[in-house]
Amino acid sequence: MHDVARRSATMRCAMRYAARLRTTCWGITSGINRVGIGPLLVAAIICLIPTAAVASTDPPGNLPLVRFPFGCHLSTAPVCSKDLVYALDQARAALGLGPYQVPHDFLSLPSDEKLFILANLDRTVEGAAPLPGLNSELDTAASEGASRGVDPVTPPGWDGYSSNWGAGSPLVTYYIWMYDDGFASGNVDCQTQDARGCWGHRHVILDSWPSDASNVGLGVGSGLWHGQASEALIVGRNPLLQTPYYTWAQAVADGAGTNSFASGPTLFLVNLHLTFAGDGRGYTHGNVRCTHSCARTHEAAAHTQIVAAPLPGSQFAGWSGPCTGKQPVCRFTPEADTTVTVRFNLLRAKHRPSRRSH
Numbered sequence: 450m451h452d453v454a455r456r457s458a459t460m461r462c463a464m465r466y467a468a469r470l471r472t473t474c475w476g477i478t479s480g481i482n483r484v485g486i487g488p489l490l491v492a493a494i495i496c497l498i499p500t501a502a503v504a505s506t507d508p509p510g511n512l513p514l515v516r517f518p519f520g521c522h523l524s525t526a527p528v529c530s531k532d533l534v535y536a537l538d539q540a541r542a543a544l545g546l547g548p549y550q551v552p553h554d555f556l557s558l559p560s561d562e563k564l565f566i567l568a569n570l571d572r573t574v575e576g577a578a579p580l581p582g583l584n585s586e587l588d589t590a591a592s593e594g595a596s597r598g599v600d601p602v603t604p605p606g607w608d609g610y611s612s613n614w615g616a617g618s619p620l621v622t623y624y625i626w627m628y629d630d631g632f633a634s635g636n637v638d639c640q641t642q643d644a645r646g647c648w649g650h651r652h653v654i655l656d657s658w659p660s661d662a663s664n665v666g667l668g669v670g671s672g673l674w675h676g677q678a679s680e681a682l683i684v685g686r687n688p689l690l691q692t693p694y695y696t697w698a699q700a701v702a703d704g705a706g707t708n709s710f711a712s713g714p715t716l717f718l719v720n721l722h723l724t725f726a727g728d729g730r731g732y733t734h735g736n737v738r739c740t741h742s743c744a745r746t747h748e749a750a751a752h753t754q755i756v757a758a759p760l761p762g763s764q765f766a767g768w769s770g771p772c773t774g775k776q777p778v779c780r781f782t783p784e785a786d787t788t789v790t791v792r793f794n795l796l797r798a799k800h801r802p803s804r805r806s807h
Contacts (some may be wrong), residue, residue, distance in 0.1 A: 666685060
């Protein structure tokens with residue numbers, strides 16, 4: 450009953466906001482309760498300018514998020530983000546698409562940039578133009594919607610927009626919007642196979658906007674709603690749109706859409722640089738085996754252990770970087786390129802005062 454009440458309240462909010470707008474709008478509300486990810490709510494408003502049209506191809510059926518680590522549906526931890534992108538890759542594979550080609554430092558990016566990159570990768574594979582960038586004014590609107598548990602609306606000056614809201618971590622919410630929003634998914638506006646609200650959240654992300662895409666921006670915001678993670682996304686057009694603070698050109702320069710992997714899910718790799726310092730000699734073993742300064746490619750968000758071992762005549766003198774202190778074992782979880790310094794010093798003979806005979 451509690452979930453039903455929350456769904457009804459959310460739908461009333463969505464429709465109330467839709468009624469206030471003077472453009473063509475409709476509200477979409479979903480109550481998701483999947484085994485393994487906990488109860489989630491998602492909602493959408495689509496308020497499009499007349500020349501906008503949905504260009505996406507809807508999946509033939511829902512792809513529920515299953516076999517997902519417990520607790521990750523509300524977490525933004527790197528290990529959860531990595532598992533979620535693996536799940537997103539599997540959903541794309543089920544549609545005959547390759548894995549997401551994201552920058553190698555994707556796991557260390559803030560949530561707004563993550564969702565921006567995923568949305569544009571999904572837009573381009575569907576043949577829609579990528580959104581130019583993230584807009585701070587829309588971010589503010591999205592954050593307000595996330596905190597209130599409603600679809601965000603644009604401030605004055607915007608001549609069209611569409612938006613989504615969902616209760617859950619950013620990537621879980623994105624998965625639901627994109628791959629589990631059709632008939633029998635929990636989307637209460639998709640009660641029949643051909644209902645207008647089916648895949649409505651997906652359409653918000655993949656809308657085809659007018660040719661002057663330079664006036665279209667994306668906003669992403671997070672908040673807490675009833676004590677749990679909440680996420681919102683809004684796409685809008687403004688003839689006086691301010692310069693984006695993060696652009697698609699920047700994402701592409703960092704590897705979005707160009708990183709390719711031979712097979713399997715998206716693989717996140719980081720560079721580990723191990724630097725030897727001091728006048729002594731030694732080596733490391735564990736996940737990084739080196740006898741002098743070296744660099745290794747390593748899986749991001751993977752537990753990493755490096756053990757320092759001095760050679761005879763030297764002693765281990767400590768770490769710097771993600772580890773500090775003089776314990777010989779260094780444990781950390783790299784999210785981006787990381788430099789670790791290990792120091793070995795020569796053993797010094799202790800000075801003993803000479804004894805004089807009297």
